[in-house]
């Protein structure tokens with residue numbers, strides 16, 4: 001007997017539009033995509049081609065319109081808000097502007113991501129946060145507020161936070177856009193190594209040609225469609 005493992009991300013015929021009636025503007029057209037366990041997929045393409053919209057659909061951050069999206073074993077078409085919230089807790093998100101809370105230390109920002117998990121005492125959460133910050137090279141900076149860290153360091157905190165809850169999938173939107181070349185490369189290499197270790201696939205939207213080498217696969221989008229490889 002074979003066990004057929006479902007890919008962590010499987011999209012079929014995803015079509016999505018903003019606006020209604022005459023103002024309706026399609027931004028995704030029949031997108032199909034599969035991401036394998038542990039795979040690192042980069043999504044590139046011109047501004048406005050629909051990359052972020054696709055990422056937010058996969059991340060259950062917006063409701064589907066047409067097509068099918070199976071993410072970590074759950075169908076998102078027709079999924080309730082409750083189901084989407086539950087799925088979001090199994091996904092690690094990293095954004096361009098890191099989205100750290102300015103009044104919390106690096107350690108508190110990471111520990112907060114563990115609160116949803118339940119089952120851990122505060123002491124355990126803080127210990128786990130310290131271990132994660134250590135793994136991204138920030139052992140010396142756990143007590144600092146985001147404002148006292150460099151851009152690269154803040155983005156490392158965001159990586160630690162995204163991986164804190166042992167996500168089944170990591171979604172990143174332009175995580176290096178605000179960073180210089182070296183910090184950007186450090187952050188994505190770190191992200192890649194940590195995700196590979198945990199077997200979590202990464203889907204990363206980027207315009208940054210300096211980080212293309214981390215990809216297992218690069219996908220281009222144009223005008224709401226995935227451009228066929230080699231085309």
Ligand SMILES: Nc1ncnc2c1ncn2[C@@H]1O[C@H](COP(=O)(O)OP(=O)(O)OP(=O)(O)O)[C@@H](O)[C@H]1O
Nearest residue numbers: 018019027045046047048049050051052053054207
């Ligand atoms: N909330 C919204 N309401 C209306 N139109 C939107 C909304 N969000 C995005 N759009 C439009 O949808 C299209 C696709 O946007 P999207 O952000 O997905 O593209 P992108 O490829 O990620 O672009 P960029 O690289 O600039 O981030 C754009 O034309 C954008 O203006």
